[in-house]
Amino acid sequence: MSFLNSLFARKRDSSAELAKQRLLTVLIDDRYKLTPEMMAQMKADLAEVLKRYLPAIDADQIEVTLSRGEVHDLLKADVPLRRVPDHHPQR
Amino acid sequence: MGRVITVTSGKGGVGKTTTTANLGTALAMRGARVAVVDADIGLRNLDVVMGLENRIVYDLVDVVEGRARLRQALIKDKRLPELCLLPAAQTRDKDAVTAQQMIDLTNLLRAEFDYVLIDSPAGIEAGFRNAIAGADEVIIVTTPEVSAVRDADRIVGLVEAAEKGPAVLVINRIKPRLVSRGEMLSVEDVLELLAISLLGIVPEDETIVIATNRGEAVVYDPNSLAGRAYINIAQRLAGEDVPVMAIPDQQGMLDRLLGLFGRRRT
Numbered sequence: 373m374s375f376l377n378s379l380f381a382r383k384r385d386s387s388a389e390l391a392k393q394r395l396l397t398v399l400i401d402d403r404y405k406l407t408p409e410m411m412a413q414m415k416a417d418l419a420e421v422l423k424r425y426l427p428a429i430d431a432d433q434i435e436v437t438l439s440r441g442e443v444h445d446l447l448k449a450d451v452p453l454r455r456v457p458d459h460h461p462q463r
Numbered sequence: 464m465g466r467v468i469t470v471t472s473g474k475g476g477v478g479k480t481t482t483t484a485n486l487g488t489a490l491a492m493r494g495a496r497v498a499v500v501d502a503d504i505g506l507r508n509l510d511v512v513m514g515l516e517n518r519i520v521y522d523l524v525d526v527v528e529g530r531a532r533l534r535q536a537l538i539k540d541k542r543l544p545e546l547c548l549l550p551a552a553q554t555r556d557k558d559a560v561t562a563q564q565m566i567d568l569t570n571l572l573r574a575e576f577d578y579v580l581i582d583s584p585a586g587i588e589a590g591f592r593n594a595i596a597g598a599d600e601v602i603i604v605t606t607p608e609v610s611a612v613r614d615a616d617r618i619v620g621l622v623e624a625a626e627k628g629p630a631v632l633v634i635n636r637i638k639p640r641l642v643s644r645g646e647m648l649s650v651e652d653v654l655e656l657l658a659i660s661l662l663g664i665v666p667e668d669e670t671i672v673i674a675t676n677r678g679e680a681v682v683y684d685p686n687s688l689a690g691r692a693y694i695n696i697a698q699r700l701a702g703e704d705v706p707v708m709a710i711p712d713q714q715g716m717l718d719r720l721l722g723l724f725g726r727r728r729t
Contacts, residue, residue: 386645391609392652398609399616399656440658 400438400445411436418449428453465496467569467579468700469598469627473614475585477606478635481671481681483582484512485690486602488680489697491546495577498537500568501551502594503584504559510550514541514678524552527564533571542683547576557590569597587621595622601630602662607637607648616657631662633696638667639712663696665689666710 406414419431435450470483480503487499501509504524510516518538521531526549533549540546549572552559572579583594595601601622605615615632622630634653641647648656650664668689674681681690682697688710695708 388642388645388648388652391648392656395609395612395648395656398613402613402617403620440656 396440400440403445404438406438418451422451426453428456430454465573465576465579466600467573467581467598468600468602469502469581469583469595470602470604471583471591471594471618471622472585472604472611473587473618474605474611477604477611478665479585479604480508480512480582481675482602482604482633482635482665482693483580484509485680485682485693486697486700487546487578487580488513488540488543489682489694490578490580490701491540491543492682492694493697493701494545495701496545496575497578497580498547498549498572498576500549500572500579500581502565502581502590504551504590505553505556506584507551507553509582510538510548511678512675513548513680515548515550516678519550522550522552523568524555524559527560527568533568533575557584557588557593560593562593562596565593566597587617591618591621592625595625595627598627601627602633603630603657603659604633604635605653605657606635607642607650607653609648612648612653612656619657619659630659632657632659633663633665634661635665636667637664637710639710643712661707662699663692663707664710665692665696 415434415436416431418436419429419434422429423431430452433452437448437450439446439448470479470486472479483499487497491497499509499513500523501507502523503509507522510519515538521536523536525531526533526536537547537549540548569579569581581594581598584590603615603618603622605611619628619630622628632654634650637650638647642649650661654661666688668681668687670681670684670687671689674684674687674690681687682693684690692708692710695705698705699707
């Protein structure tokens with residue numbers, strides 16, 4: 373299997389794959405000019421809004437990434453929720 | 464009315480001038496009336512690539528400033544009577560021409576030729592903006608390298624912003640052996656990164672160096688892979704329904720297997 377993989381798939385550590393991954397990051401940064409400060413602020417704002425609906429949100433763990441898509445570029449937010457003890461909230 | 468097509472790149476040295484000269488020649492070989500325009504004011508080069516440097520009397524700036532009529536400044540190609548060059552001025556800088564003057568010039572040319580190919584200067588400043596000012600279509604040339612692809616992406620955005628898009632892509636200087644070893648960005652990689660459609664691909668080819676030394680287009684050489692690639696691109700530009708030419712990998716399957724085992728041992 374690993375033989376077939378190395379024959380038909382590109383090795384993860386090939387220089388072309390590295391070039392592609394570096395370019396993905398650079399092109400997104402060039403295009404959207406999102407500074408690290410703006411990114412941090414956006415995460416904080418996201419957490420504030422989402423917490424109104426989901427108190428279990430772990431604000432420090434939110435991950436926001438920009439990536440290239442075929443038709444659109446994509447803003448993706450991974451928002452982990454703290455597991456809450458298994459009880460039904462009282463109405 | 465002819466089509467005005469600007470060839471640009473962002474990064475210098477990726478093959479804009481060679482592409483302009485060879486596409487112009489290939490289109491003229493098909494019988495089209497073609498003007499190639501050197502818009503790189505102050506760094507004139509299209510004339511030497513085409514071997515017409517000894518025939519220049521007037522240039523683009525002379526026409527724009529009214530010292531010469533368009534017909535006086537256009538230089539006929541050595542072989543193809545339907546192919547003409549409008550050279551850049553060598554002793555002026557890029558501020559010698561305005562965007563409006565370029566639009567007026569392209570309108571004059573559009574009336575006389577089927578294709579007007581404009582060789583843009585590198586960069587994203589006034590020279591580039593002038594070169595696309597009168598364009599109907601834009602071809603972006605890149606090579607499969609990080610710096611060229613990054614600059615090409617900037618150009619994609621600027622062409623869109625100038626409402627000249629969507630641009631189409633020519634990927635130049637592809638080394639198939641390096642691609643198959645995973646040490647060069649593939650055509651698919653570049654297309655995925657830039658997200659524009661592919662006009663054509665050109666392999667790295669020594670015949671380009673030799674032809675340019677002689678001041679001849681490489682499309683005349685039937686044995687040149689790059690020449691055949693430019694003919695393929697010209698066909699596609701002219702609207703023929705032909706696929707992008709495949710570049711044969713000079714390294715066979717057996718070599719690749721041997722190479723694989725060779726590398727694994729180290």
